[in-house]
Amino acid sequence: MDVHDEARLRSTINEFLARHDTLAIATEDNGQPYVTRVFYAEEPLSEERNTLTLYCTFILTSRKLANLQRNPRAGIFIGPEKPTTWLEATAEARFINDEQSSATIRQRLIQKSQAAASFIARLPVQALALEVRWLRITDLTELPRQTEATFPLQPRSVGPTTY
DSSP: OOOHHHHHHHHHHHHHHHOOOEEEEEETTTTTEEEEEEEEEEHHHHHHOOOOEEEEEEEEEEEHHHHHHHHEEEEEEEOOSSSEEEEEEEEEEEEEOOOHHHHHHHHHHHHOOHHHHHHHHSSOEEEEEEEEEEEEEEEEEESSSSEEEEEOOOOEEOOOOOO
């Protein structure tokens, strides 16, 4: 892949993430899956940054938070209610225990979504970084229909997909 392809891939991913402010995260406990929606803020990809991190918070008493403490691997879905374009990903959760870093993440979430502000102000939360390992963006309205990448950034072309 050349420099232009890599720049286009970064742009596609960054633009998609900027359009949304919530994600669905799937965790598991003893083989039982659980899914919830959370607000997120992304660390955009750049020439210098070839890893993708999504920041979010969980209520301290949340089942999903407890699940991630036992097993930090998670599945992610980002997209509209009636998806024509969506992102699916796998990630590993990293707990942010430093208060200054946690405050910075909470502020980033508030800047991205006013709805997150009222949630964060009312409830005790734990900040997390979701380190994305793999993602695929599917767009049923354009060709190629899929954009796929692994991180650190090692994109591969999938090409048009028919359904």
